[in-house]
Amino acid sequence: MTAQSDLTLDLDAYWMPFTSKRAFKKAPRFVTGAKGVHFTTADGKQVLDGLATLWCVNAGHCHPRIVERIREQAGELDFASSFGLGHPGPFAVAGRVAALAPPGLDHVFFTNSGSEAVDTALKIVIAYHKLRGEGTRRIFVGRERAYHGVNIGGLSVSGMQLNRRSFEATLLGNVDHLAHTQDLATRAFVRGQAPTGAELADELERRIIAVHDASNIAAVIVEPVSGAGGVLIPPAGYLQRLREICDRHGILLVFDEVITGFGRLGRPFASQFFGVTPDLFTFAKGITSGAVPLGGVVVRKEIYDTFMNASGPGVELFHGYTYSGHPRAAAAALGALDAYAEEALFDRANLLAGDFEDGVHSLRGLPNVIDTRNLQLIGAVELAPRPGAPGARALEAFGKCWDRGVYVRPIGDALAICPPLVVEKRHLDQIFGVVADVLKSVA
Numbered sequence: 001m002t003a004q005s006d007l008t009l010d011l012d013a014y015w016m017p018f019t020s021k022r023a024f025k026k027a028p029r030f031v032t033g034a035k036g037v038h039f040t041t042a043d044g045k046q047v048l049d050g051l052a053t054l055w056c057v058n059a060g061h062c063h064p065r066i067v068e069r070i071r072e073q074a075g076e077l078d079f080a081s082s083f084g085l086g087h088p089g090p091f092a093v094a095g096r097v098a099a100l101a102p103p104g105l106d107h108v109f110f111t112n113s114g115s116e117a118v119d120t121a122l123k124i125v126i127a128y129h130k131l132r133g134e135g136t137r138r139i140f141v142g143r144e145r146a147y148h149g150v151n152i153g154g155l156s157v158s159g160m161q162l163n164r165r166s167f168e169a170t171l172l173g174n175v176d177h178l179a180h181t182q183d184l185a186t187r188a189f190v191r192g193q194a195p196t197g198a199e200l201a202d203e204l205e206r207r208i209i210a211v212h213d214a215s216n217i218a219a220v221i222v223e224p225v226s227g228a229g230g231v232l233i234p235p236a237g238y239l240q241r242l243r244e245i246c247d248r249h250g251i252l253l254v255f256d257e258v259i260t261g262f263g264r265l266g267r268p269f270a271s272q273f274f275g276v277t278p279d280l281f282t283f284a285k286g287i288t289s290g291a292v293p294l295g296g297v298v299v300r301k302e303i304y305d306t307f308m309n310a311s312g313p314g315v316e317l318f319h320g321y322t323y324s325g326h327p328r329a330a331a332a333a334l335g336a337l338d339a340y341a342e343e344a345l346f347d348r349a350n351l352l353a354g355d356f357e358d359g360v361h362s363l364r365g366l367p368n369v370i371d372t373r374n375l376q377l378i379g380a381v382e383l384a385p386r387p388g389a390p391g392a393r394a395l396e397a398f399g400k401c402w403d404r405g406v407y408v409r410p411i412g413d414a415l416a417i418c419p420p421l422v423v424e425k426r427h428l429d430q431i432f433g434v435v436a437d438v439l440k441s442v443a
């Protein structure tokens with residue numbers, strides 16, 4: 001679509017996701033192209049993508065490897081179902097994802113999105129316990145401020161009030177939530193993981209297991225670093241502590257790696273960065289670097305084997321999406337995995353971590369800044385909310401950054417920063433320079 005045709009577009013019919021449509025119509029922001037770490041806007045400006053678009057585009061926009069694979073695949077096999085049929089793409093991708101995953105996590109179920117991946121993981125958990133004769137394990141434990149997508153299961157374990165409040169009537173009842181890990185009174189302006197706060201995980205045993213009894217609890221699901229809830233970095237030892245408690249009580253631990261997967265923390269997955277291995281984990285976004293929708297769930301061999309050995313004859317898991325393992329999504333994933341390997345992109349988050357951390361914390365001391373936080377290539381600056389107008393200050397800052405050619409994402413009164421792994425130091429300087437200038441001008 002050209003910039004010109006945008007001017008004649010009817011903006012009415014499209015109900016946009018997570019967007020104030022009325023505000024958008026008054027001041028539409030249009031992107032018509034992208035390459036590397038930049039968008040091209042409808043009016044021909046370059047905007048630096050400081051959020052890998054929506055935490056996805058880890059290899060940079062229109063990466064030639066990915067584009068080439070998609071083009072080839074589109075002309076060769078447009079679609080073949082994976083219901084009872086096979087085609088090579090998803091088998092190849094599953095093998096490569098399993099090879100990147102921690103040892104023992106070696107079977108992959110494909111979905112089209114992170115939301116579907118989360119609901120799939122929850123269903124696998126419930127069916128697994130039932131197959132093992134532990135069908136009383138029905139309760140899921142999520143966490144405050146967690147984002148696990150928008151489908152009913154994922155929304156039920158999520159902890160974002162704005163996302164939930166219109167839909168409480170439809171959410172699962174068998175859910176409890178842990179406290180989130182942010183405490184600006186004692187842990188503001190921390191570089192990396194805070195040294196205190198691991199004991200927050202003890203709530204699982206002290207309150208949740210004490211109330212419900214472990215025999216009724218199916219799984220705990222957490223984002224290793226929460227993204228859409230405002231970039232919350234786990235305190236040192238917190239995830240280890242959750243793992244230990246789950247192990248003591250036969251509770252499965254699910255990591256939602258939709259944002260943290262594929263190099264965000266300098267390793268293929270966050271589990272490897274933290275040295276904590278979940279029983280299942282979800283992925284999406286970075287698997288194709290955002291180029292074609294694809295998500296999935298990786299499960300431990302023992303879980304997979306339980307389905308293979310303990311279910312009756314025929315289909316082992318009555319679950320799947322029409323487009324699970326779509327050929328073009330698989331092609332995009334193979335292209336992205338090639339790009340990550342050939343250019344050692346997962347290591348970029350290690351190489352850039354120091355500059356990124358310095359950049360994030362250089363914003364400390366600017367007007368209204370109440371926290372700066374970071375881990376590897378994900379970070380945020382949090383602003384004091386304007387009295388009576390939560391989110392307004394960050395929203396204004398976001399708009400001004402965009403006008404000055406830098407895209408960062410407002411989440412409440414935080415600005416999240418999560419650039420493509422292919423960024424360079426000069427791009428980081430531009431991001432933090434523009435954000436700093438803008439913060440000086442936002443009252």
Ligand code: PXG
Nearest residue numbers: 113114115147148149223228256258259284
């Ligand atoms: N889990 C996590 C941890 C996510 O970050 C999803 C699940 C759902 O993925 P899909 O592909 O269904 O969107 C996500 C997605 C934001 C924002 O406000 C973040 C996401 C999606 C939309 C907005 O930053 N993350």
Ligand code: PLP
Nearest residue numbers: 111112116319320321322323324
């Ligand atoms: N609704 C109807 C009427 C369908 O036939 C199907 C799939 O066949 C779905 C919903 C689910 O769609 P998907 O498999 O793409 O999630």
